[in-house]
Amino acid sequence: MFRTALRNVLAYKARLLMTALAVVLGVAFLSGSLVFGDSLGQAAAAKATDGYTRIAVSVSPDAPPGGEARQAGIDARTATALAGVPGVAVAAGRVDGFAAVADRDGGLIGHGSSHQGGNFAPGADGTDPAYRFVKGTGPARDGAVALDENTARQGGYRIGDSVRVATGKGAATYTLSGMFRTDGTRLPSGGSLVLFTGSTAQQLFLAPGTFRSIELTAAPGTTPQQLLERVQAQLPKGTSAVTGARLAQIQRNLATNDSDTMSQILLGFSAVALFVAAFLISNTFSMLVGRRTRELALMRAVGASRRQVRSILLAESVLIGAGASAVGIAVGTGVAALLRAFLASADSPSGPLVVSPVTVIGSLLAGTVLTVVAAWLPVRRAMAIPPVAALGTAEPATPARAGSLRTGLGAALALTGTAAVLYGALAGGKDARTVIGCGAVLALTGAIVLIPLLSRPFVALLQPLLARLRPVHGTLAARNTVRDPRRTGATAAALAIALTLASGLSVLGASTARYLDRATTHDFTAGYLVKAAADGMELAPGTAADLAKKLPGSAVSPLDQSTRYRLGGTESVLTGVDPAAIGRLLRYDVVAGSLDSLAKGQIAVADFKAKEAGWRLGQTLPLQRPDGRHGSVTIGAVYRADPQSHLMPSITAPDSLVARYDRAPVTAAILVAPDGGPGQAARRSVVHALGDNPALAVLDREGVKAEYSGDIGGQLNVFYALLGMALVIAALGIANTLAMSVLERRKELGTLRALGLDRAGVTRMVRLEALIVGALGATAGTVLGIFLGWALGRTLQESVAGYALVLPWGRLALGILIALAGALLASLWPARRAARVDIPAATSAQ
Structure with a gap:
């Protein structure tokens, strides 16, 4: 049986090439992630502990x-x-x-x-x-x-x-x-x-x-x-x-935390890539089993049992999985080097690549087991075909039926998952995201099962457009696409998974970026913000006062953060400001009282802080410090503020009040509104007044936005790049499906050529088939991704005031265009092969 399986693999090596390539890519991503994580962790540990031996x-x-x-x-x-x-x-x-x-x-x-x-x-x-x-x-x-x-x-x-x-x-x-x-x-x-x-x-x-x-x-x-x-x-x-050895152990543990986090992220995307590859493997084996019905039936007729035939087919999957996994491990080492070049930050330590036995064995087993599991259903389905029936006819297509068990199961999973996602999004609670995550898995699984059923109405919607653009080619492409809905659905499902993740990330990223932008810059009315340019530095006491003296006519105020207060029994942080200047530097939306109360030694409180502590306007609060200092303060104003804002304080106090209770408050930043407004000359004057200090950054409005909003766009681009592996595998699935379809339809293609369809027409027909499959997967994935992005965003609204759904139409459209472009590229080789079908040989084939 092993020799037979080996001969079959060699005989069908061209048809199995795409399957093997999908396994290679998936295992390469997995092994590359493991090698990258091990290498980064060992390099970080070596760097952090270097020198402690002495x-x-x-x-x-x-x-x-x-x-x-x-x-x-x-x-x-x-x-x-x-x-x-x-x-x-x-x-x-x-x-x-x-x-x-x-x-x-x-x-x-x-x-x-x-x-x-x-x-x-x-x-x-x-x-x-x-x-x-x-x-x-x-x-x-x-x-x-x-x-x-x-x-x-x-x-x-x-x-x-x-x-x-x-x-x-x-x-x-x-x-x-x-x-x-x-x-x-x-x-x-x-x-x-x-x-x-x-x-x-x-x-x-x-x-x-x-x-x-x-x-x-x-x-x-x-x-x-x-x-x-x-x-x-x-x-x-x-x-x-x-001892130095103990210090080294502490530093080693701290140094490996970041590399462990990155490794977990990469392993998550590796799992997505392998999951997508499973669809390609299963689809390929389904088509191969269908093409080899006569061969398998003949084996049964000459005495082979079902168990022997099943063992032969599973042995083929083991050979493909093991061989492709071995190649994938070798490629993964190169992937690890690329990941370290592109994903490791500039601060990451360098070191040799680490290929551990656990990585090799784990990757080899993952690729082999995945191939066998993905091939199991096609193999099992082939065993149900009676030998006599198989010898007499080719295996018919098995379109999805509305009343089939598969359809009922898919509908149940999709409805249950959607209900769970809606419940988690609307009901909220501490477990909302867990409920949404479980619901998303069920909904995505149900959508994958239902995609074959959805292919017919989807193609029916596109057919008028295709018929108008290319009457003959469009109609033929539409009919060919729905000829085997399960095959079309499995091919589109791989693309849908990648687009679901990409569009969901786009929705969350755009919504978060819009919120952070507003929360950061909405209240900023100053011309510049002065802060430490590097982590670990604090602004020297008196910097704001010196700056105000050197910039006459400008409004200058520090943001002096002072901690460890108890106001009315509530742990609080006070931010000291210059009462005379702060009104020109931050936009206070006062809802009760007046900001002028700061000049009278009173405090202003953000609305969320007042609500949380049960304070009200005019209330006098006892103040206590751990060092025994105590007194009282009166609330003179209440203003609206976002709890996530980096600039707007929760409690604003006059700097003289903070200085009374704290000898060394931390100056988090200094706000400056230059006389005459911001500009290049004004910025240079601020930098010069600060003593041309390289450790102090002078940020304008755009600089403040970039500093506090975070590089969400850059992080999303990294995730999109990781999802690109899944898109590549999905494109391979489209190419493989079309290539196998061309082999099955050689007689049909030859007949079409004999009836007058030229080579260009055949090429257009095959490319349109690829675009239809790509559009089906991209549409399903984008719709599901938007839904999941909205649901996860709803869970943020409870704790993040001002968060609102933003649909990044440009990014979503770009994702669909990339999916369609990938499908079109995947169709080039099958279309070229279809156009070169020999007419006499094809029309005479049995």
């Missing part, structure tokens, strides 16, 4: 209670005492903080989230083991700095050049003394690192004579655990020690 023990201050930022460090006396612990070879005091480097044009260097500054801590030999200098030396005087090699190259700097560096205490110019390389513990990918002298780093980031941590290197013969026990016995109160 640290035996690290000593650092304990975090203060209450979640406050840690400011205290380890004093020099403690550092000296730790250096004298038996078994300590080197005790290096480390200081770190935020530091950003400007290029020669004043722009910020580095696209990552890490812009770090540190201290150069040379030992007795004048070197620091944490850094390897490739040019120059470490900073030896306070006016010098050293840069990591990549940052220096991006800025075009050479030894002796002046470099502008910004820290939390402003920007200053330094002389470049050297360029170095270091490990990932100090310089994450995409970031920048500046080394100062020890005294300069302490003044910028901590306080003179203090360190953020002490790194201890063990002397020969001393293990890290032994050194840890000795150090813990001498640690002062408020400090703790941990």
Whole structure:
């Protein structure tokens, strides 16, 4: 039986090519996702733990209670005492903080989230083991700095050049003394690192004579655990020690989180691609079994049992699945390299591709099992054909009937799924999205089952248009399409799945983007917003006041966020603003009271906050702080605000009130309305007034929109690219169906040619068939995707005020056009083959 199956696979290799290619693509996506995830995770872990092997023990201050930022460090006396612990070879005091480097044009260097500054801590030999200098030396005087090699190259700097560096205490110019390389513990990918002298780093980031941590290197013969026990016995109160191995394990766990998330997303799209491939496989085996009815019946007639014939056909599917899966794994390794190039962010660490045994075995099993499962129904259907009947006639088409069990099952699934989706969307609740997800699976499954039944009315709607455009070719194409509704439906279903996901994402993405745009910029009336250009930096206290002095006539207000208040027993966050300027900078839609009350020392509260806490206009609230400060405030205004807005505060207070209770509020941003309005000159004046600080971004209205709305369009494009694999497989299904159909209709095509239909006419007929199938799948998928996008959007309306459905007609139309174009491209080879049918041979065929 195995030899027979092998001969059959070789005999029908051309017809099975598309099936094998679908398995190759699906398995390539799956194995590529696994290889990509493993490679990214291992590279991230290696980068995050690089350098910890040289640290035996690290000593650092304990975090203060209450979640406050840690400011205290380890004093020099403690550092000296730790250096004298038996078994300590080197005790290096480390200081770190935020530091950003400007290029020669004043722009910020580095696209990552890490812009770090540190201290150069040379030992007795004048070197620091944490850094390897490739040019120059470490900073030896306070006016010098050293840069990591990549940052220096991006800025075009050479030894002796002046470099502008910004820290939390402003920007200053330094002389470049050297360029170095270091490990990932100090310089994450995409970031920048500046080394100062020890005294300069302490003044910028901590306080003179203090360190953020002490790194201890063990002397020969001393293990890290032994050194840890000795150090813990001498640690002062408020400090703790941990081994470098433990720190490495913590960093490894943190580093692999992002790669795990990306891997899960890719595996989800791989499952979609494999699911779509199952339709192509099942369709191909159905057509092959139909073409081989006489052959299979002859095997039965000469003594083969049903079990033997079934085993032969299943063995063929195993051979195809295993062989295509093996090729897919090889292709998947290349796919992983492409995924890492296109999907990995610029901050992602680099490393070798990791092909694990789990990936190889799992991908091989997935592709093989998928092929066997997809071929099972066609094989089982073939076993039901009596040998005598099969020898006498070819297998007839089996159109879907309205009263068939298949139709009833499909209708039940579709109605149940639709009802579940509607219930989840309209009733809401915490489990609404789970209900919608389950309903979507049922509705999509039902739609797939019902597509053969829908093909006839759909083609009937298109037939008048086809007859008007191409009377002969359009009519023939319409009739050929509905000749076997199940085959047409299975082919269109693969396309429908991809379009359902794509159109649903488009609806959700467009609706979310519109909402975020409005929530972000609707209340913004200032000319510019000043914020930190890099993560990890806070605006220095007094920046807004200095800016107001340097820009006379302009309206300037900080957004000073102050946390850990209890107002009337409710945990609250106050945002301090300049009462005299805020009215020109943010659009307050006051529904009760007046914003002028801010000048009287009262507060203004957003309507959602007032409703949540049960506050009302004119109410006096007791105020308490954890440090014991207390007082009272009065609500002088209530205004409408979106809870998701990044700019409009939930509680607006005069900055003088915030300063009374909080010595160091966080200045989240500064709003500026220049005298004379925004413009290039006005923006330059703001940048200059800020000290040409590369770490401060000056954003206009479009910049604010881009900053806070998020790159939804870019994220959707990534998902569309991933769904492109499913579209490619669906197009292969169309090509395969048409190619097999041409083989079945050789006599018919020859007759049409003999009756006067030229080659161009045959080509048009086959292409129109492909367009009809593509239109059926694209229409069904788009309608279902819009429905699911609306339903999921409804669940957001409960928690996101102002969210509304937006139908991106352009993107939806583009998706349909891409599907039709793919169907047309898929028809090129079958149409060319149909046009070249030999008329005498075809008309004489039995």
